[in-house]
Amino acid sequence: xxxxxxxxxxxxxxxxxxxxxxxxxxxxxxxxxxxxxxxxxxxxxxxxxxxxxxxxxxxxxxxxxxxxxxxxxxxxxxxxxxxxxxxxxxxxxxxxxxxxxxxxxxxxxxxxxxxxxxxxxxxxxxxxxxxxxxxxxxxxxxxxxxxxxxxxxxxxxxxxxxxxxxxxxxxxxxxxxxxxxxxxxxxxxxxxxxxxxxxxxxxxxxxxxxxxxxxxxxxxxxxxxxxxxxxxxxxxxxxxxxxxxxxxxxxxxxxxxxxxxxxxxxxxxxxxxxxxxxxxxxxxxxxxxxxxxxxxxxxxxxxxxxxxxxxxxxxxxxxxxxxxxxxxxxxxxxxxxxxxxxxxxxxxxxxxxxx
Numbered sequence: 001x002x003x004x005x006x007x008x009x010x011x012x013x014x015x016x017x018x019x020x021x022x023x024x025x026x027x028x029x030x031x032x033x034x035x036x037x038x039x040x041x042x043x044x045x046x047x048x049x050x051x052x053x054x055x056x057x058x059x060x061x062x063x064x065x066x067x068x069x070x071x072x073x074x075x076x077x078x079x080x081x082x083x084x085x086x087x088x089x090x091x092x093x094x095x096x097x098x099x100x101x102x103x104x105x106x107x108x109x110x111x112x113x114x115x116x117x118x119x120x121x122x123x124x125x126x127x128x129x130x131x132x133x134x135x136x137x138x139x140x141x142x143x144x145x146x147x148x149x150x151x152x153x154x155x156x157x158x159x160x161x162x163x164x165x166x167x168x169x170x171x172x173x174x175x176x177x178x179x180x181x182x183x184x185x186x187x188x189x190x191x192x193x194x195x196x197x198x199x200x201x202x203x204x205x206x207x208x209x210x211x212x213x214x215x216x217x218x219x220x221x222x223x224x225x226x227x228x229x230x231x232x233x234x235x236x237x238x239x240x241x242x243x244x245x246x247x248x249x250x251x252x253x254x255x256x257x258x259x260x261x262x263x264x265x266x267x268x269x270x271x272x273x274x275x276x277x278x279x280x281x282x283x284x285x286x287x288x289x290x291x292x293x294x295x296x297x298x299x300x301x302x303x304x305x306x307x308x309x310x311x312x313x314x315x316x317x318x319x320x321x322x323x324x325x326x327x328x329x330x331x332x333x334x335x336x337x338x339x340x341x342x343x344x345x346x347x348x349x350x351x352x353x354x355x
Contacts, residue, residue: 007274032058032081032294033111034115036061036083037064037084039089046089049122052126056122075322078317080105081105085101086101100146123148131145162321166317167288169222173248174284176219178280182276186269195352197352208260243328244316244320246332250332253339254312254338256346257342257343257346284309288313289309311338
């Protein structure tokens with residue numbers, strides 16, 4: 001009880017873990033967003049299939065124009081899940097011919113498993129209904145009137161490692177500056193090292209800038225090592241782009257500022273460590289580092305969207321996995337606003353000398 005840091009890791013941290021993982025794996029994730037392209041001119045049969053898919057409440061269906069290339073459309077929206085109802089769907093069924101519905105997905109995504117399973121379940125129910133009607137009217141029907149084709153939005157299917165690498169890069173962007181700056185700022189303040197530095201020609205802006213530059217360099221080195229390892233050992237499919245640079249620069253600036261802010265406002269090294277951990281650990285697990293955010297319960301997804309690290313990892317995924325620059329720019333805009341706020345607060349509360 002005398003050590004706040006010891007109290008946190010001995011009693012509070014295990015509670016945080018059970019709450020976070022319990023919520024993540026509670027199985028109450030929100031409905032998956034699925035883009036549906038109806039190429040059968042909104043026929044009665046195709047509309048019935050869409051209605052049945054909607055009635056499962058497992059998916060939120062978004063209509064896509066028949067003129068779009070659905071694979072490119074999904075990449076542009078950073079989403080792996082789509083369904084194509086082919087042209088001639090109703091006429092083929094009416095004439096007793098087999099017809100296939102195409103499901104776009106990604107084996108690395110938990111939502112794709114749900115979309116595939118639910119769609120196949122609905123199609124099986126439709127097939128059973130068609131078989132019963134044929135039996136009652138003594139007509140012959142194919143063994144499976146409606147079948148399924150499964151495709152990936154890229155020429156090669158994604159793997160878990162493809163999403164893990166951007167998540168771990170974001171993890172490194174968070175942890176190195178946060179843990180270091182929280183500890184350094186609290187210890188330097190306690191040991192009066194900031195007061196001694198104030199007597200040198202070094203300014204506090206120069207000291208803070210040096211930390212930012214160092215962690216940007218460290219982040220770039222970590223990025224190169226992690227991505228090279230992922231590609232060489234596990235065959236990760238990673239897209240390198242100039243748009244990665246803003247995330248590798250602004251990310252460290254954001255968390256250096258946040259770490260400095262936490263350390264500066266804390267009254268002791270122990271309290272700084274506790275506050276730093278309370279800020280950092282939820283971001284580790286709720287921002288999409290190890291688990292996709294869309295597999296979490298909806299209320300937890302809303303929490304994730306408040307966390308700064310979510311936009312770093314989401315932006316890295318948009319650039320490295322989906323090649324979706326427009327979505328990455330939205331993430332960058334959010335990060336830039338947060339950086340300005342955190343940096344301004346850090347400079348305001350960071351003092352060479354205590355009052």
